[in-house]
Amino acid sequence: MSKAIEVKNLCFSYEKDVQKIKNISFSVEKGEYVTLIGHNGSGKSTLSKLLCYLLEADSGEIYLNGIKVCEENSAKIRKIIGIVFQNPDNQFIGSTVENDIAFGLENRRVPREEMKELVLKYAQKVGMEKYLKKAPDELSGGQKQRVAIAGILSLNNEIVIFDEATSMLDPEGVEDIKRLIRETKREHPDLTFISITHDIEEAYMSDRVIILNKGEIYKDGKPEEVFKDKDEIRKIGLDIPFVLKVKNALKTKTLQIPDEIKNIDELSDFLCK
Amino acid sequence: MQIKCENIKYIYNPKDPNSYYALDDISLEIEKGDFVAIVGKTGSGKSTLIQTFNGLILPTSGYSQVEYFYITSDKKLFKSKIKNLSKQEQIDNKKQYMLRKKVGMVFQFPEYQLFAETVLKDVMFGPRNFKVPEEEAKELSKKALSEVGISEEYYEKSPFELSGGEKRRVAIAGILASNPDILILDEPTAGLDPDGKKDLIKLIKEIHESGKTVILVTHDMDVVMECASKVVVLNDAKLMKICTPEELFNGDDFETFALEIPTFYKFKKMLIEKGYKKDISSINDFDSLMGVLGEKHE
Amino acid sequence: MNSVFGKLTPYNTIIHRLDPRVKIISLIALMVMCFLPYGNYANRFIILGGLFLIILFIMLLGRVSFLSFLKSLRHIWFMMVFLVIIFALIPQAGDTSTKHVMIAFENGYTIYWEGVLQTLHISFRLGLMLSLTLILTSTTSPMDLTYAFEWFLSPLRLIKFPTQIISMTLSLALRFIPTLLSEANKIMKAQKSRGVDYQRGFLGKKIKSVTTLIVPLLVSCFSRSDELSLAMNARGYEPYEKRTSYNILIFGLKDVVAIFVVLILVGGFSTLCYFTNNVEGFDDMINMIFGVATF
Structure with missing residues (x-):
């Protein structure tokens, strides 16, 4: 069985001398939830665009479900991988919510009757069925991102990338979209999920964390392992998750907290026991 | 007192059937040298409020006051207020740019305001508009650029060649260069990575320590916790409370304002609710809390 | 947006529901009716008045606010003043013996009734056109207009023109x-x-x-x-590839009726135009009914 994503010796540069992605190799299993962190300019977004064939690699290979990412396979690639971008406005293509959800379906030449059903189904899934006729300027940032997510989900891709999908939203919008992501993940366990984020708490909840630094993979592994060495994490300007901070602090006081505890709710339950 | 609002109301789209109050009867005072955070959910009136401080928005009724400047669309009120001022102050009151020089305003995503051919020219644009002599404007701009950490080799570059974080710092320098007494920032950390955020917070703290009054509009409660000495909470165009960050985070009404509270306080609150056996309600920092939590095992 | 052409109103009247293609064609047809010559000025004003009543009725059907119509008139105010200057104040060229003097100044400067009436007539036409456009824009979403536009362009596809x-x-x-x-x-x-x-x-x-x-x-x-x-x-967009379309324009019974009504109107006004210009005695008949003097 082939892997969902396989990247081999990938290199990319926008300008001649500045290499943005430096010889990256990794693979992702089907159904895995991977968070990709690293600060601005570390190459996260470039990597996501390479995966979707929105940029062409200088050298190296990418395989999605065993299919090579290249010009002649571009139509196939689009059917495997979908991406939700950062700016809610600049990915809202249709004039209304329903038109925007339908946009990808129109490109796939889905017949109109089927399209109508799909649009309604996915609008309901993201809780936007009451806003079908609304124009983007009548919606909040969070609502626009919901529509973008519906648009991607309706295409039934096997791999979905969230490229800092919450970074331009207010706290309410962030919570909203994070909740939606969790629900989606629960409903579609087979979906391979790549989330590019600055939110280390989200990273801590995922199956696997890849930290990029200056175009290279700095760390790759389970969240507990990746965040274990806090000095190394701090060195490249990242923080460690709150729960882990508490765990570390209490460990020095010989209070051991089990690894399964991942959020403050469980943590406080444990401490009050 | 340096800034004062007295019963200000602002009606958005007054003639439209969909008109609504963006500010509803707000009164507050801000002292010189304060570090004030204005918080509230989207649409609570935060941005409208700060825009009355530099006259971009004139209150429909009531007035905002910045030192001897009065800001209101109520002409009668305005006249009665400036009546007792000196001649010069009266003249200043009628010139918008005098107020805007005093109150520097950094909008959300300020990098979108850059337009000039070079970084230095862009930063000098403000002081020039405020009729600062050319040489002085240059000096002030260079000083502002060094304050925000943009080195000399950038001066002649196009602002559009810079990275996102650098652009933002140049834009902030563009405001600092006019040497305002009051600096207002609207969501300055939005869209930055953790590193960029830390740098910017440090910069804002330094600006505050240099003696300026700083007003910060933000959703980011970590920033509020770290910097502000006073928090103004708005909700649905109304003033909810003015308090210290600790009071806000330890209080139990922040959920009604739809604010996201720092994880530390959320955790502390959960422990209290779940009946943690020791009294931790007065602990407001991470290390002391860990001390108490770890105690029983020592 | 605050413009001469108004903004879509949030109602769902029969006019809102009409096929945008039908609306555009009707608009053009009725505009032509505004510009037909209906004989002398008296006839013109009476017939255009009739047309105005019909348009008013359509406005009522589509819940287009009369206030917004008056507001949009404000925008052409300047143009009307300009026309008054051109047609009324500038001395009339050519034979003036057949014209009717309104005011004659002592220095030989004369304002003729014809000049004034012509200004009014043109303004009237402009006002009618404006009200028609207003009906279209306040009952049709811009997107529907684009779809209609695409449909009108569709014959160009035959010559490989990328209309989509x-x-x-x-x-x-x-x-x-x-x-x-x-x-x-x-x-x-x-x-x-x-x-x-x-x-x-x-x-x-x-x-x-x-x-x-x-x-x-x-x-x-x-x-x-x-x-x-x-x-x-x-999301897989390829400009030159075929796509299906989520929005389709449906030509229904109400559209057939609308076309039929417009055809009757066009027929009626064309006949009036023919009569006023070619049938002797028709003018007199109208004048008798309405009791106005002929110019």
């Missing part, structure tokens, strides 16, 4: 107008805070102030269009 690209461009432009307007507003506020005064200042200074708005706006436009094209690409 044009309509996609058009609909994206319409989609981004509000976004860019609010962006422009934000930039203006930011620059005002840096001391720009967009109202005052002489030409040179004004140009400079406008640059501070235009440059950032263009920069953001380009970055937006970059991101937009990535987003479209990622």
Whole structure:
């Protein structure tokens, strides 16, 4: 069985001398939830665009479900991988919510009757069925991102990338979209999920964390392992998750907290026991 | 007192059937040298409020006051207020740019305001508009650029060649260069990575320590916790409370304002609710809390 | 948007539900009716008055507010004044013996009834046209207009003209107008805070102030269009490929009826036009009924 994503010796540069992605190799299993962190300019977004064939690699290979990412396979690639971008406005293509959800379906030449059903189904899934006729300027940032997510989900891709999908939203919008992501993940366990984020708490909840630094993979592994060495994490300007901070602090006081505890709710339950 | 609002109301789209109050009867005072955070959910009136401080928005009724400047669309009120001022102050009151020089305003995503051919020219644009002599404007701009950490080799570059974080710092320098007494920032950390955020917070703290009054509009409660000495909470165009960050985070009404509270306080609150056996309600920092939590095992 | 052409109203009247293609064709047909010559001035005013009543009835059906019509008239006020100057005050050329003097000044300067009436007549026509456009724009969404536009262009597909690209461009432009307007507003506020005064200042200074708005706006436009094209690409958009369409225009019974009504109107007004110009005694008949003097 082939892997969902396989990247081999990938290199990319926008300008001649500045290499943005430096010889990256990794693979992702089907159904895995991977968070990709690293600060601005570390190459996260470039990597996501390479995966979707929105940029062409200088050298190296990418395989999605065993299919090579290249010009002649571009139509196939689009059917495997979908991406939700950062700016809610600049990915809202249709004039209304329903038109925007339908946009990808129109490109796939889905017949109109089927399209109508799909649009309604996915609008309901993201809780936007009451806003079908609304124009983007009548919606909040969070609502626009919901529509973008519906648009991607309706295409039934096997791999979905969230490229800092919450970074331009207010706290309410962030919570909203994070909740939606969790629900989606629960409903579609087979979906391979790549989330590019600055939110280390989200990273801590995922199956696997890849930290990029200056175009290279700095760390790759389970969240507990990746965040274990806090000095190394701090060195490249990242923080460690709150729960882990508490765990570390209490460990020095010989209070051991089990690894399964991942959020403050469980943590406080444990401490009050 | 340096800034004062007295019963200000602002009606958005007054003639439209969909008109609504963006500010509803707000009164507050801000002292010189304060570090004030204005918080509230989207649409609570935060941005409208700060825009009355530099006259971009004139209150429909009531007035905002910045030192001897009065800001209101109520002409009668305005006249009665400036009546007792000196001649010069009266003249200043009628010139918008005098107020805007005093109150520097950094909008959300300020990098979108850059337009000039070079970084230095862009930063000098403000002081020039405020009729600062050319040489002085240059000096002030260079000083502002060094304050925000943009080195000399950038001066002649196009602002559009810079990275996102650098652009933002140049834009902030563009405001600092006019040497305002009051600096207002609207969501300055939005869209930055953790590193960029830390740098910017440090910069804002330094600006505050240099003696300026700083007003910060933000959703980011970590920033509020770290910097502000006073928090103004708005909700649905109304003033909810003015308090210290600790009071806000330890209080139990922040959920009604739809604010996201720092994880530390959320955790502390959960422990209290779940009946943690020791009294931790007065602990407001991470290390002391860990001390108490770890105690029983020592 | 505050313009002469009004804005879509949030109702769902029969006029709102009509096929936009039918609406556009009817608009053009009725506009032509406004411009037919209906004999002498008295006839013209009476017949155009009739047309106005019909248009008023359509406005009522479509719940187009009369107030917004009056407001949009305000925009052509300047034009009317201009026309008055041209037609009434400028001395009439040619044979003046058949014309009717309204006011004769002592210096030989004369204002003729014909000049005044012509101005009024043209203004009347303009007003009618304006009300027709207002009906179209306040009952049809811009998107529907684009779809209709695409349909009208569709014969061009025979010569391999990429009509779907044009309509996609058009609909994206319409989609981004509000976004860019609010962006422009934000930039203006930011620059005002840096001391720009967009109202005052002489030409040179004004140009400079406008640059501070235009440059950032263009920069953001380009970055937006970059991101937009990535987003479209990622969702599988290929400009020259065939796509299905979520929106289809449905030509229903009400549209047939509408076309029928418009045809009757066109027939009626054309007949009136023919009669007023070619049938002797018709003028007199109208004059008898309405009791107005002939000019």
